[in-house]
Amino acid sequence: MRVFRFLRRPSVAADADTSLPGRRGRAVAIKQHTYLLMLVPGLAMYLAFIIWPFANTIRVSFYNWSGLGPLDDFVGLGNYTNLFNRAPINRQFSNALSNTAQVFFLSTVLSTFVGLGFALILSRKIPGSRFYQALYFMPNTLSVVVVGFLWNLLLNPQFGAVNAVLRSIGLDSLARPWLGDPDFALPSIVAVSAWANMGFPVLIFLAAILGIPSDLLEAARLDGASELRVVATIVIPLLWPTLITLIVLNFIASVNTFELVFAMEGSEGGPFFATDVLGTLFYRMAFGGVGGVYAGTGLGGAAALATLMLVIVLPVSVFVIIYQRKVSHEY
Amino acid sequence: MSDIQKLLSQLHNNELSRRQFITRAVGLGLSASAAVSLATGGRAAAAIQATPAADREPVTVTIWSWREDDVLVWQAAAEDLQETWPGLEVEVEVSDATEFGTKVSTAMQGGQGPDIITTRAGEGYFRPYAEANMFVPLTDKVPGLAEIPEGTLGQVSFGDEVLAVPFASQVWVFYYNTQIFEEHGLTPPETWSDLMSTFQTLKDAGVTPLFVPAREGWVLSGYVDCIGSTYLGDEFAGQLIAGEKQFTDEKFVSLLSRIKDLQPFFQEGYVGNNVPDMDAAFQSGQAAMILYGGWAANTYIEQAPDLEFDFFLSPPDEAGEEPSSYVFVDGGYAVNAASEVQEAALELVKYSATVDYGQTFSDITQEMSSIPGVTATEENKYLQRQIEFAEHAIQNLYRIRSPFDQGDPGISTLLHPLMQGLLSDQVTPEEVAQQLQEGLAQWYEPFQNGQG
Numbered sequence: 001m002r003v004f005r006f007l008r009r010p011s012v013a014a015d016a017d018t019s020l021p022g023r024r025g026r027a028v029a030i031k032q033h034t035y036l037l038m039l040v041p042g043l044a045m046y047l048a049f050i051i052w053p054f055a056n057t058i059r060v061s062f063y064n065w066s067g068l069g070p071l072d073d074f075v076g077l078g079n080y081t082n083l084f085n086r087a088p089i090n091r092q093f094s095n096a097l098s099n100t101a102q103v104f105f106l107s108t109v110l111s112t113f114v115g116l117g118f119a120l121i122l123s124r125k126i127p128g129s130r131f132y133q134a135l136y137f138m139p140n141t142l143s144v145v146v147v148g149f150l151w152n153l154l155l156n157p158q159f160g161a162v163n164a165v166l167r168s169i170g171l172d173s174l175a176r177p178w179l180g181d182p183d184f185a186l187p188s189i190v191a192v193s194a195w196a197n198m199g200f201p202v203l204i205f206l207a208a209i210l211g212i213p214s215d216l217l218e219a220a221r222l223d224g225a226s227e228l229r230v231v232a233t234i235v236i237p238l239l240w241p242t243l244i245t246l247i248v249l250n251f252i253a254s255v256n257t258f259e260l261v262f263a264m265e266g267s268e269g270g271p272f273f274a275t276d277v278l279g280t281l282f283y284r285m286a287f288g289g290v291g292g293v294y295a296g297t298g299l300g301g302a303a304a305l306a307t308l309m310l311v312i313v314l315p316v317s318v319f320v321i322i323y324q325r326k327v328s329h330e331y
Numbered sequence: 332m333s334d335i336q337k338l339l340s341q342l343h344n345n346e347l348s349r350r351q352f353i354t355r356a357v358g359l360g361l362s363a364s365a366a367v368s369l370a371t372g373g374r375a376a377a378a379i380q381a382t383p384a385a386d387r388e389p390v391t392v393t394i395w396s397w398r399e400d401d402v403l404v405w406q407a408a409a410e411d412l413q414e415t416w417p418g419l420e421v422e423v424e425v426s427d428a429t430e431f432g433t434k435v436s437t438a439m440q441g442g443q444g445p446d447i448i449t450t451r452a453g454e455g456y457f458r459p460y461a462e463a464n465m466f467v468p469l470t471d472k473v474p475g476l477a478e479i480p481e482g483t484l485g486q487v488s489f490g491d492e493v494l495a496v497p498f499a500s501q502v503w504v505f506y507y508n509t510q511i512f513e514e515h516g517l518t519p520p521e522t523w524s525d526l527m528s529t530f531q532t533l534k535d536a537g538v539t540p541l542f543v544p545a546r547e548g549w550v551l552s553g554y555v556d557c558i559g560s561t562y563l564g565d566e567f568a569g570q571l572i573a574g575e576k577q578f579t580d581e582k583f584v585s586l587l588s589r590i591k592d593l594q595p596f597f598q599e600g601y602v603g604n605n606v607p608d609m610d611a612a613f614q615s616g617q618a619a620m621i622l623y624g625g626w627a628a629n630t631y632i633e634q635a636p637d638l639e640f641d642f643f644l645s646p647p648d649e650a651g652e653e654p655s656s657y658v659f660v661d662g663g664y665a666v667n668a669a670s671e672v673q674e675a676a677l678e679l680v681k682y683s684a685t686v687d688y689g690q691t692f693s694d695i696t697q698e699m700s701s702i703p704g705v706t707a708t709e710e711n712k713y714l715q716r717q718i719e720f721a722e723h724a725i726q727n728l729y730r731i732r733s734p735f736d737q738g739d740p741g742i743s744t745l746l747h748p749l750m751q752g753l754l755s756d757q758v759t760p761e762e763v764a765q766q767l768q769e770g771l772a773q774w775y776e777p778f779q780n781g782q783g
Binding site for chain 1: 433465
C-alpha cells in the first residue's frame with residue numbers, strides 16, 4: 001500500500017540559502033514562511049470557536065455564576081470540591097460517573113465488538129452483503145430524537161412491540177417496563193444507541209478488512225490455515241489499530257453521552273438517576289433542568305464538571321494516539 | 332348563513348365551547364380579538380391611561396411564551412388596547428416548554444430577549460434575573476396588583492418587589508372516569524379509607540384503579556402536594572416552614588408511606604410509563620383514575636369528547652372534615668428592563684392585571700386566572716370546580732413554589748427523583764424524608780438553627 005506523506009515545503013525553499021544578505025535574503029525568508037500565513041484563517045477559527053470557549057469554561061468554573069449577571073463571585077476550587085463533597089450533587093456526580101463508565105463498557109461490547117462481527121461476516125462475498133451494509137447504516141441517518149421517540153414506543157410496557165413479541169413467543173417473564181426499571185433502563189438505552197449507530201463501526205471495520213492485502217490471506221489459506229485461524233491470527237491483529245481508534249471514539253462519545261438519554265428519559269436521567277450520565281448532570285446544573293427551576297449550582301458548577309469531563313477524555317485520547325502510532329503498520 | 336354565523340349559532344346552542352369557537356373563528360380568518368369579543372359577548376376595553384393616546388406611536392411588542400393559547404390571548408389584549416394605544420401590536424413567539432427557560436436565560440444574557448417574558452414562578456426562578464436587574468420592578472407600576480392576594484404575588488416576586496403579573500393558578504386533583512364509577516356503583520370518596528375501598532373494588536373488578544406515570548418525577552411530586560395538602564394540613568405545613576417541624580417527622584414520613592400504600596393499585600409496569608401513556612389510558616377508559624393537574628381537563632375535553640370525567644380532592648381521614656387543595660401559580664408576565672418599547676410592554680402587562688384580561692384568559696385557555704373576580708363560563712364545570720377547590724387551598728405551600736423551592740438544592744430538585752426511587756422500591760419513606768431534610772438543611776436557615 002502506498003503511503004502518502006504530508007505535503008512538504010517546496011524543495012526550492014528548503015535549499016535556499018537563508019544567509020543571503022539584504023533584500024534578497026528577506027524575500028527568500030518571507031517566501032519560505034508564506035505557508036504560515038495560510039494557516040491563519042483556520043487557526044483564527046480554531047482559537048475563536050474551540051480554544052477561547054474552552055479557556056472561558058475553565059475560567060467560569062472558578063466562579064459562582066448562574067449564567068446571568070456579572071461574573072464576579074470568585075470561589076476558587078469551590079465548584080470542584082462541591083462535586084465531591086456537597087450532597088446531593090456529590091452522590092449524583094459519582095452515580096453519573098459510574099453510569100457513564102457503564103455506557104462505555106456496554107457500548108464497546110454492543111457496538112464495537114458486535115460491529116466487528118458484522119463486518120467480518122459482510123466482508124465475505126455472501127449474497128446480499130451490499131444490501132446489509134446499507135441496511136446496517138440506515139439507522140445512522142435518523143435523528144436522535146426520532147430514534148428516542150421510536151424506541152420509547154417499542155419499549156412501552158403495555159403496548160410496546162418488544163414486550164408483545166416476548167409474550168407472543170412465551171417469554172412473558174422477560175417482558176418488563178424496560179425504560180422504567182432501574183436495572184434495565186441504562187442497558188436498554190445503550191442497546192438502542194448501538195442499534196442506531198452500528199453502521200459506523202461496521203463501515204470502518206469493513207474498510208479496514210478490505211484494505212488487508214489478499215495475498216496475505218491467500219498465503220495463509222495455501223498453508224492450510226482454517227478461516228477461523230486466518231481471522232484470529234491475521235485479520236484481527238491487523239485490525240488492532242482500527243479497533244483501538246473505534247474504542248477511543250466510543251470512549252469520547254460515552255463521556256459526552258447526552259442526546260439519547262435526554263430524548264428517552266429526560267434531563268433527570270430517570271428512573272431515580274438510573275440513566276443519569278455526566279452529560280445530563282451537566283445539563284441540569286447549567287440550565288436548571290425540568291420546569292426551568294433555577295438551580296443554584298449554576299453555570300459555574302457545570303463549567304467545573306465540563307472541565308473534569310475534558311480532563312477524563314484528554315489523557316486517554318493522547319495516550320491512545322501515541323500507542324496507535326506505535327502499533328500501526330504499512331503493507 | 333355564513334360560516335361565522337354557523338359557529339355563533341353552535342356556540343349559543345352550547346354545541347361548541349368558547350375556546351373551540353375562538354379557535355375555529357380564527358381559522359376562518361377572523362381576528363383573535365374579534366373572535367374573543369364575539370365569544371364573550373363583547374367587553375369594553377380597559378381604560379388605562381398613561382400618556383395621551385394621540386402621542387403614542389404604533390409599536391410592536393414581542394412576547395415569548397411556551398403556551399400556544401397565549402397567541403390568542405395577547406392578540407385579544409392588543410385589540411382591547413387600541414383605544415388607549417392606537418397601532419399597538421403584539422408578536423408572540425411560542426417555544427417548546429422544556430427548552431423555554433434555557434432559551435430565555437440565554438437570550439437575556441445576550442441582550443436579545445423579548446419585550447415581555449412569560450415567566451415561571453417562585454423566588455428561586457426570579458433570583459438570577461432580579462440580581463442582574465433584567466426585569467422591570469412592577470410593584471408601583473401596575474395598579475391591578477393591589478387586587479391580587481399576597482400569597483399569589485409572593486410567587487412572582489423577589490424580595491419585596493413584584494417582578495411579574497401572575498396569569499394562571501393550578502391545582503392538583505384526582506380525576507375519575509364517571510362512567511366507570513357508575514358501572515361499579517362507586518361515588519367520589521369522602522374519606523381516605525373510602526378511597527382505598529374504591530381502589531380495591533376497581534382492582535377486584537379487573538379495572539386499573541390508578542394510572543401512574545412513574546417515569547415523570549415531577550408528577551409523582553404532585554402526589555405529595557395533592558395528598559399532603561389534606562393530610563398534612565396548613566398547621567403542619569406552617570410549622571415545617573418555620574423550622575418547628577422537619578421532613579423527617581412522623582407525619583411527613585407517614586404521608587410518603589400513604590402514597591407508597593397505593594402501589595398495589597397502580598397499573599402493571601407503571602415504572603415504565605410517562606404522561607402521554609397516562610393521558611391515553613385515561614382518555615380511552617383503560618384506567619379509572621389519575622392524579623394530575625387541573626390544566627389537563629381541557630386537553631381531555633378536546634381529545635376525547637365522549638369521555639365523562641370529574642375531579643375530587645384528596646379525601647380527609649374522618650368523614651365531615653374538609654379536604655384541602657394545593658394551589659400554585661403557574662407563571663407570570665415580566666417586562667424586559669432592556670426593552671426598547673418598555674412603555675408599550677408595561678401597558679400590556681398593566682392590562683394583564685385587570686379582570687377583563689383575566690376573563691379573556693380564562694375564556695380562551697379554560698384555566699384558572701390568578702386575577703380575583705374572574706369567573707368560569709357556565710358550560711365549563713371543570714373550571715368551576717377548580718375555582719371551588721381553590722377556595723379550600725392551604726396557605727402554607729410546602730413544595731412547589733414554597734420557600735423550600737427557593738434555594739439549592741430545592742425541594743423539587745430533591746423530591747422528583749426520590750419519589751421515583753420510592754415507587755420503584757429503591758428507597759424507603761424514611762430515606763426519602765432523611766435525604767430531603769439533609770438537602771434542605773444545607774441552605775434553609777430555619778433548619779440550620781439547631782433544628783435541622
